[in-house]
Amino acid sequence: MGGRVYIPASSTCYQYSTPIVIGSPIILAGDGPGTCLEYTGTTGVALTMLGSPGPSVIAESSGTVIRDFTLQTPAAAKGSVAGTTGIFLNQISGIDAYNVNIAGFGTGLLFGSYTFIVHWHSGIFRHNAIALNYPPGIKTAGENLTFSHTTFNDGTQTDGVSWGMNCVMIDVTPASNSSEFNFENNSFDGCQVVIGENWESSTRFINPHFEDVQHDLNYPFLKITTGTDRKSNVVLTNPNFMIDATGVLPDALIELGNNGSLDITNGTAQGWGGLSAPNTWISIKGPGTAHLSTRGNFYFVHTAGQIPLYKTDGINQPQIDVPRTSNRLSTPITTDGDVVLAQGDINGDYWIAWRSTNARDQVVKVSVSTSNYSSQAAVNVISNQAFAGNVVLSGIRAVFSNGTPQLVANVGNRDGTSGPLSIQWSGDGIDQPQILPGSAVGTTSVMSYGLQQAADGSTGIAGGMKLLPSVQSACDSSKGGLFWYVQGVGSSSDTVQICMRDSTGSYAWHALSVGSALSPPASGGGTWDHSTPAEIPVHGVPILPSQPMN
Secondary structure: OOOEEEOOOOOOOEEEOOOEEEOOOOEEEOOOOOOEEEEOOOOEEEEEEEOOOOOOHHHHOOOEEEEEEEEEOOOOOOOOEEEEEEEEEEOOEEEEEEEEEEEOEEEEEEEOOOOEEEEEEOOEEEOOOEEEEEOOOOOOOOOOEEEEOOEEEOOOEOOOOOEOOOOEEEOOOOOOOOOOEEEEOOEEEOOOEEEOOOOOOEEEEEOOEEEOOOOOOOOOOEEEOOOOOOOEEEEEEOOEEEOOOOOOOOOEEEEEEOOEEEEEEEEEEEOOOOOOOOOEEEEEEOOOOOEEEEEEEEEEEOOOOOOOOEEEOOOOOOEEEOOOOOEEEEEEEOOOEEEEEEEOOOEEEEEEEEEOOOOOEEEEEEEEEOOOOOOOOEEEEEEEEOOOOOOEEEEEEEEEEOOEEEEEEEEEOOOOOOOOEEEEEEEOOOOOOOOEOOOOOOOEEEOHHHEEEOOOOOEEEOOOOOOOOOOOOOOOHHHOOOEEEEOOOOOOOOEEEEEEEOOOOOEEEEEEOOOOOEEOOOOOOOOOEEOOOOOOOOOOOOEOOOOOOO
8 A cells, every 4th residue: 555656757658558546545756748658548547546435535545646747648639539538536535746737638637526635736738628527416525626837728629610618617516515626826728617506615716817729719718607596606816818819709708607606806808819809807697696796907908998897698687796896998198298197086006008009008007095185195006017119108106286186197209109199097096087188287296194395396294284292402503493392381381493593603492473474583592573474484394274173
């Protein structure tokens, strides 16, 4: 029982036609790409990892490792052999796979009952009709099935043109145990993912990449399908969709059916194959009450325009949780220089996209925090996908124009072309997006904690300024121009004092009278003389007028 089986690299594949069954925990290891096992049988399972039946599987089969080899059929280079299975995991708990490639089978990886805690790291599933199958009817299985940094590609050829329909099948039905699949940083290239009634657990995707690899794409990348009574829970975080097709396009990137549940955050998509795009990100279909929850930004690059986040077929009555609608606006800019991208209560995350003269789409994501009396105002450029030598938006910043916050950028570097620059703005920050070409750009820069820097270099304070009482230090040359609030004792009034130098060169604290024009005191100290009400001039630090506080 147990042990290690080593398969060295070879210039040709090791061919065999009799299925292999391993019935005890082992380490099965090759030498990487140089180790190839080729199953020549026309039916059956090439490699079965078999544990003990029933609950004892947890105690008896933990610790199996397979790594560093390729398992394929003779058809792997161009297609698959129907009726064959690459690896069957049956009644086994605790198996780790590292850099294992499976190619050319009717089913690449098949799950059986009593199978738990599977960790698959790296490797490629290629040219299998179905890359991964968790079939109906499985019992007592499905805990913590994780795939990381793995590629699933080139599934079934369904119409002579398109590849990939029904490529990853988590085909749970009311007669099956739900499964807990975790897909982390995986690529699904020409490989549709279909998820059935997986309602007791979640299917989770983190940073997935979905891409078609053909001229026509006649299916959604992800399909969530349920019956009319059970649900399915899918969590999709930071997905990226890449469309290579230039002909037929799917109705949506994702299909959410019946009572399915989808939680999706921060989607991006790229239409490399052309300027067209699907009709919507998510299509909600069929009888039932689907549940869609969205967060973050959703942006489509290399396309003629943005698409709706979701649409329904009029039959489904979905529950939609959208914290705030992502507003979008596109406006042509015809001249270089500063342009106002947004104005008003600008707080949130924004995508700003533009198209260069050679039709290269570029985008920058910024997070903005401003207000008329902001305790802190800032612009943080989160990501910038721009191309040198093309149209560039630069100097993105927040400014004030007569007290109103503006988000401003500089337009320039058009490669000698002065044609219109189409800027598209989207984000969750304000209810109505604005792009205001020709509007006057404010000259007051936003600084931290309510400070404003005017064009002449002077600093202003938005709102009131409070001097806090404390033990007053000695006035000397290092403190010239320093204000201090001094609390009176008994019946004596509080005073505001300034440290200043007199005509003899001596430094002393001088109390300021409130509400009057001031003239300097006589040499040696004392209080200021005053005559009529006026503003106290403090060079370089004006106290800006504002509404007094009650």
